[in-house]
Amino acid sequence: MKFMSDNAAAVHPDVWSAMLAADSADSPYDNDALSRELDAAFTQLFGRECAALWVATGTAANCLALAAMCAPHGAVVCHREAHIEVDEAGAPGFFMHGAKLILAEGAHAKLTPEAVAAVVEPIRDDVHQVQPYAVSITQASEYGCVYRPGELAALSGYVKERGLGLHVDGARFANAVAHLGCAPAEACAGADALSFGFVKNGGLGAEAIVFFDPEMAHVVRYRRKRAGHLQSKGRFMAAQILAMLDDGLWLTNARAANAAASEIAAAAGARLLHPVEANEVFLSVTAAERAALRAQGFEFYDWGADAARLVTAWDADGDHVAALAGAIEAL
Amino acid sequence: MKFMSDNAAAVHPDVWSAMLAADSADSPYDNDALSRELDAAFTQLFGRECAALWVATGTAANCLALAAMCAPHGAVVCHREAHIEVDEAGAPGFFMHGAKLILAEGAHAKLTPEAVAAVVEPIRDDVHQVQPYAVSITQASEYGCVYRPGELAALSGYVKERGLGLHVDGARFANAVAHLGCAPAEACAGADALSFGFVKNGGLGAEAIVFFDPEMAHVVRYRRKRAGHLQSKGRFMAAQILAMLDDGLWLTNARAANAAASEIAAAAGARLLHPVEANEVFLSVTAAERAALRAQGFEFYDWGADAARLVTAWDADGDHVAALAGAIEAL
């Protein structure tokens, strides 16, 4: 019974169908009919003009977006536990040619205007110090917590006032939108670019970088190729994304994952280390308790010495979830 | 009737089957059972210890391999018409952090020891000049021509004597082996690293970087992630490659593509600009002749003012090939 990572979840049957259907010879790279539909599909989804590019990974999506927003001699502010800081092997430094990440604090891996200001305001505007160009937040956050529209408004207000760009790492953007029950545009209001994740949510290997200023996408088309991310059979990348957007599959899947996490959260009660607003559950559990859970067949990651991370996916098995909830309650 | 690019060819049914079969939850990234088979699979194929990593594109394969062989302040020698120089959007400069490509000449886009020496020997060993670290050749070359084992021996002899590394861009390595009828190891003898292409030959989006010194792969595992090329559902990458290696599918496919090109070449006779040794045919044809061919439904690229490039793929339609051969003969 796997609760390790949504990265390991299955590919949704509709995604497979779309990929198989895309397998007629077409123009290579992103000149195929499906890739050419992406801009319109996201424009419709967000209710404003967008430009969208597929890439294979969230790391590529994040870092190509950030490189479009930050000069090599600049910096991006992010949370100390942001994926770009902790889990991307230094990719931001690579794609941004040495630009820096400035680390800010915040409960539940979320940033506030105050938290950003606390690291930005002390920077003297002189040539000895690296100047900030952008802020990157994660929606839902690395602890499965979701920014409310009001929080986004406050944050992007400060960000814009300082003349910075705003990037949203949306590896679990679908889960955030499912939780908020709002329009997708509201869940990333103020963003200049969004890394919209599909792989954890039923896709195979395609994420979208969505630019809300389509002009910003221009340079990224060159940079995507330069980073070896322009796949020659791009039609299969676009097919995945379009299948996920079709009929709201992305939202349906995210709701399923969230519901499973909620069921576990309800059982966990006071053990919860963070509010469960997406598909991740962080539990306070001793080593002995973790061993007990594993003995019952549950797989998950340790999270430091006294905690565990449990992740649900779109294809969570209801019986497994119920069993886990029961097991946690019984600890 | 498409003869534009093997990039646009279909995915082989066995590759699809293998991918579908891989869709049970497994460990993410390259910790899955299939990815862990890769080293052994290539070790067997090449009859010597190899380490192999999947990546989505040939550009990523080439540039990650080169970055493992060349310091940021160094240079890689390649042919003036090498794919890494002409068609990768500056990716070598990106992955190698500013290292240089030094361009050498040679008929049919192939390098000789003399051609390499002509650009390497004039370099003074002083700090003002960029020092060479490696040589990259393409097998089969950008003009569809194949290095013979003797040619490779001469070239790698010089390369080793100069203390340089040797990289082989094998986007069409399968076609080269099919043409030579030799063991795979003989078709890249002397290489330190091979970009082994599968996408043009029936794959969907997976190439292999094969290191003949497994130690070299170590740093590349970090760099692959840093470049955003470590896909989380890596099992589908490995599945494609293993399906291509299984039962020699890669060779069967390449033979089919080569045979189609040979049939066209036989019809083209004196119009051939390069020997046809793989799956590409470069023809001397006027604009009017190209128009005539297109009027009959054949699609292909112009190659400058007086030539055309025609590419066949593993799934070449026999009727289309025969029709094209006839049409060329009738010009």
Add this chain to the structure above:
Amino acid sequence: MKFMSDNAAAVHPDVWSAMLAADSADSPYDNDALSRELDAAFTQLFGRECAALWVATGTAANCLALAAMCAPHGAVVCHREAHIEVDEAGAPGFFMHGAKLILAEGAHAKLTPEAVAAVVEPIRDDVHQVQPYAVSITQASEYGCVYRPGELAALSGYVKERGLGLHVDGARFANAVAHLGCAPAEACAGADALSFGFVKNGGLGAEAIVFFDPEMAHVVRYRRKRAGHLQSKGRFMAAQILAMLDDGLWLTNARAANAAASEIAAAAGARLLHPVEANEVFLSVTAAERAALRAQGFEFYDWGADAARLVTAWDADGDHVAALAGAIEAL
């Protein structure tokens, strides 16, 4: 009465003399007779084989040294207030091609083995996380505090055990040696490379990068040129450094600067924020007190809201120092 920065101090007359004496035509770059003496001069000073290169700035010295010790996909551990993190405009990211600085804590801007371990040990050795390659410390530290030989032994013991490199930013190395009264080699024991500063201590525009493994200098010779730091009239760079080393001028100057700082420190008593072990004094003083000092003609930097930094130099004016000491006492 200037106590802003030793950066602004005068050039020592012996340095001027040496420069003027060097102005006969000689070979350009570092092929002149003086530059060729550097290795031997530092070998003698440190009592072990060294290779030494001149560069114009401490930033260049630090970053060229670090780039020789850390791969582009790696990281260097330094103090949160290290000059390389705070005041070098992102130069480490530039010279190291995107490698990261990992920030550690420690009183008086000094690192301990525990402080380094606290940031290094949590790093998982997997490809998602940036791996440490080296540790950089500052001797004397950014707060004018000095590592004792025993502290260096403990730190370098841990560093070597972890297989890391050790770099010493010695912008004020002379002041540290003057304070310790030990052999120069003891003041940087365990270091692989030392940025040995002269500009703040009577030089004009020359610092030395000293490698205790001369082999490490090889690649840096190429990288120095690649960074535009190989001056064509290098004889003037070497002349400065040799003049500073001659007859212990570097130590004489540093002692003078330290003595001035000690005199101020003695007057400051409980106002001192850090022990005064070099030529910097950090004082707890209110805005009103700072205004009072400035009204008497003393120039210095504010250090946050309630403190000031006062720096003495080799050419500190005894009357000014006495006046400042008196003024502080009288506050």
Add this chain to the structure above:
Amino acid sequence: MKFMSDNAAAVHPDVWSAMLAADSADSPYDNDALSRELDAAFTQLFGRECAALWVATGTAANCLALAAMCAPHGAVVCHREAHIEVDEAGAPGFFMHGAKLILAEGAHAKLTPEAVAAVVEPIRDDVHQVQPYAVSITQASEYGCVYRPGELAALSGYVKERGLGLHVDGARFANAVAHLGCAPAEACAGADALSFGFVKNGGLGAEAIVFFDPEMAHVVRYRRKRAGHLQSKGRFMAAQILAMLDDGLWLTNARAANAAASEIAAAAGARLLHPVEANEVFLSVTAAERAALRAQGFEFYDWGADAARLVTAWDADGDHVAALAGAIEAL
């Protein structure tokens, strides 16, 4: 009798005086009074608003200027024998974060609009190919030849029409202006940035980067520091440059160097490989002839198998020059 390189020439006494005079404590970096005069000094010299920054070397000047004009994924067109291509150790790739140099041909190391077009026009505007951002020329060229105002007008006309930037490497700009006898602005008409060299012409270690669009200098101020090129005692850098500009010393010196070269050229007659328009003489001389010259005490560089390069400087000794002219005539 040294004719190796103007790099090895002496520092002009006025430059020494200015440096010595600058040695009163002042603000560090470029906040001193002299550095703040630079913009105005060059504005007056060129008769239009300029922003100017000092750096220690021509390589730094060239590459900081180019990095302000070319994105990391772009390219700069230069002559195959340009200093930035041949003699800067890959610095352009470093400062421009992997951007490419595209090599064009041209007699006497000069570019024409046709030569630039020959390499620029074939570049397809698609993401697979590196797009040009700027053109860099050298005035006087690497063969000591000078662009006439009409040549510059034609070249910059094409460059602007293509939307590219124009950089002038003016390591020997003074010699070019001296030869042309025109206003400095005419000798670099159409340029966006000029690396104005002083070191070969009587300076010690200071060159100027002059931006004709002052706005372009903004980002370079940060990048100069990031490259370790912001010297803390910057007053000595500015002092050198201002001394060279004062009373036209730069022009006086260049005229002296040019006159010496002309005297040699007159003696060399048909042996000249390039017109002598600055301070470099390229001679057709056999190995035996070179040996004969050296036997008489003349020092110079071989230039391939059958030629020599002789360089004169501002402080050329009249007797040495006459002796050399005589010796060449007598060959």
